[in-house]
Amino acid sequence: MSRALIPISDARADVLAASVQLPSEPVPLAIALDRVLAEDVVAAADVPPFGNSAMDGFAVHHGPSRRSLRIVGEARAGSPAGVVVGRDEAVRISTGAPLPDGAEAVIRVEDTIELGDSVLLSTDIKAGLNVRKAGEDLRAGTVVLRAGTRLGPGELAVAVGAGLAEVGCTRAPRVVVLCTGDELREPGAPLGPGEIHNSNAVMLAALARQAGAELLTVARVQDTLAATEAAFADALTQADVVLASGGVSVGPHDHVKPALAALGVQERFWRVSLQPGKPTWFGQRGDQLVFGLPGNPVSSYVTFLLFARPALLALQGHAQPLPPRGEALLTIQMPLRDREQAVRVRLDDRDGLLRATPNGAQGSHITGSLAGADGLAFLPPGGGQTRSGASFPIERI
Numbered sequence: 001m002s003r004a005l006i007p008i009s010d011a012r013a014d015v016l017a018a019s020v021q022l023p024s025e026p027v028p029l030a031i032a033l034d035r036v037l038a039e040d041v042v043a044a045a046d047v048p049p050f051g052n053s054a055m056d057g058f059a060v061h062h063g064p065s066r067r068s069l070r071i072v073g074e075a076r077a078g079s080p081a082g083v084v085v086g087r088d089e090a091v092r093i094s095t096g097a098p099l100p101d102g103a104e105a106v107i108r109v110e111d112t113i114e115l116g117d118s119v120l121l122s123t124d125i126k127a128g129l130n131v132r133k134a135g136e137d138l139r140a141g142t143v144v145l146r147a148g149t150r151l152g153p154g155e156l157a158v159a160v161g162a163g164l165a166e167v168g169c170t171r172a173p174r175v176v177v178l179c180t181g182d183e184l185r186e187p188g189a190p191l192g193p194g195e196i197h198n199s200n201a202v203m204l205a206a207l208a209r210q211a212g213a214e215l216l217t218v219a220r221v222q223d224t225l226a227a228t229e230a231a232f233a234d235a236l237t238q239a240d241v242v243l244a245s246g247g248v249s250v251g252p253h254d255h256v257k258p259a260l261a262a263l264g265v266q267e268r269f270w271r272v273s274l275q276p277g278k279p280t281w282f283g284q285r286g287d288q289l290v291f292g293l294p295g296n297p298v299s300s301y302v303t304f305l306l307f308a309r310p311a312l313l314a315l316q317g318h319a320q321p322l323p324p325r326g327e328a329l330l331t332i333q334m335p336l337r338d339r340e341q342a343v344r345v346r347l348d349d350r351d352g353l354l355r356a357t358p359n360g361a362q363g364s365h366i367t368g369s370l371a372g373a374d375g376l377a378f379l380p381p382g383g384g385q386t387r388s389g390a391s392f393p394i395e396r397i
């Protein structure tokens with residue numbers, strides 16, 4: 001109990017040190033959104049595979065304006081012209097169609113006048129005009145996506161272009177969410193005396209999914225040592241990561257720590273110099289990770305973002321499990337406390353200067369501070385007030 005609180009940065013480093021990348025598996029691109037690449041993706045062939053037109057118009061040789069050329073064929077996307085274009089000839093061409101042999105450029109249809117089977121050019125043409133060269137997008141044999149990249153829609157398009165149907169991705173971490181508390185009821189259920197709705201279950205499940213986890217179970221756990229131990233024992237049969245909320249403080253009904261000790265989960269840290277989130281507990285059994293997040297919903301949310309999310313990303317082999325930090329000017333003065341504060345803020349950079357405005361009251365039970373927040377601002381421990389106009393580190397949510 002008298003142990004010093006550890007700084008956020010030390011706690012994060014400890015979490016990352018315990019997070020061992022999961023094995024790789026092949027994933028079809030159609031379902032690979034948000035998965036993390038376990039290996040580099042190399043382009044199998046040039047993209048585009050052939051020189052083609054960037055415009056609808058005519059494929060021609062280079063030369064001056066006012067030339068009249070005979071139209072000798074047509075190239076459409078998916079069907080090449082099959083003719084060689086001579087100096088006094090033109091081939092009608094569609095965007096994306098292969099540039100016919102002999103042609104050096106494409107003149108836009110807007111810059112031509114068609115007269116019977118001839119076309120009059122109204123601009124000078126330089127070689128290469130409106131032509132997309134083979135390999136201009138992706139070059140055969142080069143790395144086009146690095147291992148550790150999270151696949152968004154754009155990366156998926158590149159992987160398809162690279163000639164692949166599936167990619168090697170790190171297995172998604174299997175997560176169990178356990179919410180401890182006799183007072184918890186299902187969303188929408190009528191509440192008896194002293195009862196509350198279980199917001200952490202839905203929130204933590206959503207956060208875990210957003211971080212790329214495969215959610216196995218979301219369960220509520222009664223406040224007894226036996227129930228807590230049984231729930232964790234069950235979770236640890238299959239989970240890579242157990243996210244528990246509540247029961248990690250010092251109350252007589254806080255059973256999470258003794259239950260985990262009985263199951264051989266070794267504590268790595270307990271209690272962080274953080275508001276909200278002081279009682280955060282983190283431990284491991286082999287490569288399995290257990291987070292005991294504080295029950296207050298805001299504390300659960302913030303500590304998930306600060307500690308559990310980086311772990312989930314690191315398990316997936318993400319190149320940057322920690323979010324990048326910036327700086328923002330705090331728009332109001334706030335009291336400094338004995339712990340570092342992670343203030344839920346709204347960020348605004350309208351005139352090029354990033355500003356952070358606290359998203360309402362900051363108590364660890366005020367879920368309103370989460371809705372619409374797009375950043376966390378970090379205030380150092382201390383006394384008194386922040387200086388007016390001072391800037392602080394921020395992370396985007």
Ligand SMILES: Nc1nc2c(c(=O)[nH]1)N[C@H]1C(S)=C(S)[C@@H](COP(=O)(O)OP(=O)(O)OC[C@H]3O[C@@H](n4cnc5c(N)ncnc54)[C@H](O)[C@@H]3O)O[C@H]1N2
Nearest residue numbers: 179181198199200201246247248249254278294295296299
């Ligand atoms: N004597 C002390 N008491 C407390 C300390 C302390 O240092 N000494 N720390 C306080 C801090 S800071 C926090 S944070 C909380 C964390 O306590 P627990 O993690 O043990 O959480 P619980 O006591 O189970 O619950 C706290 C609070 O959150 C509500 N809750 C719990 N689970 C959910 C859920 N799934 N959905 C919505 N709300 C939930 C619960 O009803 C309580 O109101 O301890 C302080 N106490």
Ligand code: MOO
Nearest residue numbers: 276277278299364
């Ligand atoms: O650390 Mo607690 O999370 O202040 O409420």
